[in-house]
Amino acid sequence: MGRGRVQLKRIENKINRQVTFSKRRAGLLKKAHEISVLCDAEVALVVFSHKGKLFEYSTDSCMEKILERYERYSYAERQLIAPESDVNTNWSMEYNRLKAKIELLERNQRHYLGEDLNAMSPKELQNLEQQLDTALKHIRTRKNQLMYESINELQRKEKAIQEQNSMLSKQIKEREKILRAQQEQWDQQNHGHNMPPPPPPQQHQIQHPYMLSHQPSPFLNMGGLYQEEDPMAMRRNDLELTLEPVYNCNLGCFAA
DSSP states (O other), X not given: OOOOOOOOSOOOOHHHHHHHHHHHHHHHHHHHHHHHHHTTOOOEEEEEOTTOOEEEEEOSSOHHHHHHHHHHHHHHHHXXXXXXXXXXXHHHHHHHHXXXXXXXXXXXXXXXXXXXXXXXXXXXXXXXXXXXXXXXXHHHHHHHHHHHHHHHHHXXXXXXXXXXXXXXXXXXXXXXXXXXXXXXXXXXHHHHHTSOOOOOOOOOOOOOHHHHHTSOOOOOOOOOOOSSSOHHHHHHHHHHHHHHHHHXXXXXXXXX
16 A cells, blocks of 8 residues: 655654654755756755754855855846846845855855864865865975976076086186197297307417416415404405415516
8 A cells, every 4th residue: 555645734743853854855965966967967955954954965066156156147137127226125135145155255264274163064074174185186286386397497497507517618628728829839939039149159369478477376265264263363364365466466577
């Protein structure tokens, strides 16, 4: 015998109401997931229990994007069909929408910073963890890309510096070779100019006997000074030895 049709009215028993809510909620979330996968549709499902607890489901795109898209679409339709008298009402709704969006962004920011996590369910914490993991993957990928580009740039600069260093070393070697050749050429020129000229030939002259007699006789100049000798005695010896060639010269004159 088949089950009879369920009468749609509020269940008075709290336990039965809670059990029915859990079953219907699970079935609703399952149907939302199936339609999103089978029909490639963007689905956003929001459910609040009688105690005010939030249950939500969204496709790969986040809930905020779907709601923002819905608000833009509904706002554009209202603008087309609303009369001019409802302009102030529309601005009021726009203000409330932006205010709610700001509050949602602030709450998400606190969650990303690890704050106000006590009111979150395990599923919400799991979704937050997945979002943070995805963000960390993007951050690491971007960091690795920047590091790779920086390494390539440094390698390119290193190669350019090495090429410039090699070119400068080659120029220095060529310059040293030119300077060495110039130095050898200057040394050869200076050696040729500094050679002494050959001595002139000596001429043998016949000297007169009188001139030979006037040549100074060799004598011994005892000008050295010993430590034990008297300086006055040494001076007297020098005078006597010096007068000897003069005496010989006078004798030669008398003999002539």
